[in-house]
Structures are given as structure tokens and as C-alpha cells.
Amino acid sequence: xxxxxxxxxxxxxxxxxxxxxxxxxxxxxxxxxxxxxxxxxxxx
Ligand SMILES: [Zn+2]
Numbered sequence: 001x002x003x004x005x006x007x008x009x010x011x012x013x014x015x016x017x018x019x020x021x022x023x024x025x026x027x028x029x030x031x032x033x034x035x036x037x038x039x040x041x042x043x044x
């Protein structure tokens with residue numbers, strides 16, 4: 001994966017750079033984390 005999508009916490013803008021263009025804040029890696037329904041049901 002050559003391109004790592006990142007996201008700015010402040011303005012919620014997705015970017016490929018470490019620094020947000022809009023607010024110049026440091027961006028974080030945008031991992032696609034989804035809550036698994038199986039785990040939720042399993043905890044019942
Ligand atoms: Zn920003």
C-alpha cells in the first residue's frame with residue numbers, strides 16, 4: 001500500500017500528507033475500523 005490515507009481530527013479532512021492543509025494540524029492514520037456485529041452479539 002503505497003498511499004496511506006490520513007485524516008485530520010480538527011476539520012475531519014482526509015489527506016495523504018502528515019500535515020493538514022487547512023488548519024496545519026498533524027493528521028492521523030485513517031484506519032477503517034468497523035465494529036463487528038459478531039463480537040457485539042457474542043458478548044451478550
Ligand atoms: Zn485540518
